[in-house]
């Protein structure tokens with residue numbers, strides 16, 4: 353039984369991530385801050401996404417909104433995976449309804465070599481935002497995050513969102529040296545972005561490799577895992593739990609754990625008890641309610657939440673989450689109800 357404490361290291365989220373006992377299953381939602389909340393749409397009015405991410409007062413307000421409203425067990429830092437790339441000087445924008453769009457796609461070794469590094473001094477505002485947030489959050493942990501090298505590389509090489517990642521795979525296979533140089537650079541940028549967040553007070557981190565499910569296991573092990581491992585091991589000395597998530601990664605879950613995670617994020621395509629069997633007793637799990645089920649009637653939704661909570665008991669630790677981000681048209685009251693149910697049903 354955990355006692356109430358104002359130290360986020362004693363929170364249910366951090367304890368579950370470490371495989372320690374908890375008094376309830378912690379819950380948060382990917383994209384809990386965002387368009388599903390009217391209070392978010394209000395404060396974002398007229399402010400471009402990248403500018404919002406670099407304005408500490410706005411980052412603090414937006415990050416706190418879902419914590420106040422839903423009583424989730426963690427805040428996720430309001431930012432974006434491309435913020436450190438833009439901060440380093442790469443010309444890109446986040447286009448509403450589309451996602452990140454890069455002015456000059458990276459297609460050759462020369463393009464890779466021309467990419468800048470990120471100096472921590474270029475993201476002083478990120479440290480400021482995290483400091484303001486942790487002061488407000490008290491015992492509620494703040495999760496810092498970054499994009500993993502493959503997912504960032506896909507945006508840079510394709511020039512924007514991609515279904516098939518064809519230019520990315522073409523570089524991976526056609527010029528492995530350029531590919532490895534690109535991913536090594538992105539690993540350094542992500543490590544810096546994460547370290548700044550943790551040193552400023554984040555209590556856990558999540559490395560998003562959202563699109564890595566596009567790869568076979570062998571390609572993942574050959575071309576991607578070493579670079580993700582470099583990011584996760586760079587965080588090792590800072591002693592915060594590391595969550596590693598991607599979409600469509602049923603075949604990659606053990607390999608993503610072995611990249612150096614403490615918690616493996618699971619999407620909704622495989623049952624959580626099957627995920628627990630696949631990763632074994634070494635890793636805690638996070639997941640995995642289908643975000644589309646928040647549009648279903650309460651009864652089947654409730655049954656699914658309970659099924660996931662019960663399956664999670666078979667893992668080293670369980671953090672309840674969605675299998676991917678909150679969809680923008682979700683009724684936020686459904687999220688609040690899910691949080692209440694998770695807390696009620698999992699109370700030990």
Ligand SMILES: Cc1c2[nH]c(c1CCC(=O)O)Cc1[nH]c(c(CCC(=O)O)c1C)Cc1[nH]c(c(CCC(=O)O)c1C)Cc1[nH]c(c(C)c1CCC(=O)O)C2
Nearest residue numbers: 382383384385386430431432433448449450451560562677
């Ligand atoms: C792939 C990826 C991106 N960004 C991110 C990922 C990994 C997570 C995932 O798999 O979803 C990470 C991210 N982006 C955002 C967060 C905020 C924290 C949170 O989860 O609440 C996080 C963790 C805010 C955001 N990032 C973005 C928004 C929407 C901006 C808006 O409100 O207009 C938000 C709230 C923009 C963005 N940025 C990206 C996409 C695909 C989009 C959506 C495009 C759109 O539909 O408009 C790239």
